[in-house]
Amino acid sequence: MLIGGLAKATGTKVNTIRFYEDIGLMPEPERTAAGQRTYTERDVKRLAFIRQARKLGFSIEEARSLLELKNTPNGSCDKAGDIAKQHLLSVEDRLTRLEALRAELENVVVSCTGGDVSDCKIIETLSQSRPKSVSAKPKRRSHAFSSL
Amino acid sequence: MLIGGLAKATGTKVNTIRFYEDIGLMPEPERTAAGQRTYTERDVKRLAFIRQARKLGFSIEEARSLLELKNTPNGSCDKAGDIAKQHLLSVEDRLTRLEALRAELENVVVSCTGGDVSDCKIIETLSQSRPKSVSAKPKRRSHAFSSL
DNA sequence: GCTAGCACCTCCAGTGGCTGTAGAGGCAAG
């Protein structure tokens, strides 16, 4: 199976597969005489696992850890549970922030009655130093959830 | 007022101010003889506006548009309303996805009873091709909401 | 034998919105 086949089998872009190989998430595969990568059913499973983890919002590093755990059959399940719990917490945190944001935006949107810019509530709200509080200082930002 | 003063007055990092200048979101300020940037109260207001828009999740390009509208006093408020409405829609979309994700993660987390990896439900779920459906194909991804 | 049309290859730049660092120069107080 060539890279295009693996891509189709897992719904992954070809470039993404090569990227995973670059960062060591997928192993370097055998090559044909012409230098083309060849994959096995093992690779399909591994990549499917990774994609599933990514869809659930786990970072690549978390996916890497989960894969390691998967391939350590005599290990305990606790670590996987910890990773998932931690991740759930961060999802819940995001949800809270996003809900607060929606509430603020709803206020803003409703207040726009289509008049002149000079008395536009949207512009006005943005001009105020603190319309309510969206709570600053996240200290660290994670880029993991951009598409959600 | 030097750049550090503007930074404090608006709660923005110095590097961020220079970054905004680079991308033309903040105007190039006057300089002292020694080449240091000097700012006025106008700049404080403009930057505060930008930061407020960013806190509400507007992208930099949206902030740029809102600023333009703000400085066009004879214009209509409708465009600002459109930008805000569009933005609210995308926030609601994110919320929906994130809630679905939370539900899936809760299932996964609860199912982990701390046994051996070989019968770990988390690993098992990730190994399945489709545990439920997280609805694929976002077609375009926006990186706007990483911190939310 | 020639050409078209693929799939594959490597390498690199770009996305968004900053953040952090290096190395140099400036400026006021002690």
Add this chain to the structure above:
DNA sequence: CTTGCCTCTACAGCCACTGGAGGTGCTAGC
């Protein structure tokens, strides 16, 4: 004159890819 901040420019890094340039390899049809 030194100390300790400030400021300057310029550039690398974050995340998880994506897309493109420019090339090779292979097969099918004329």
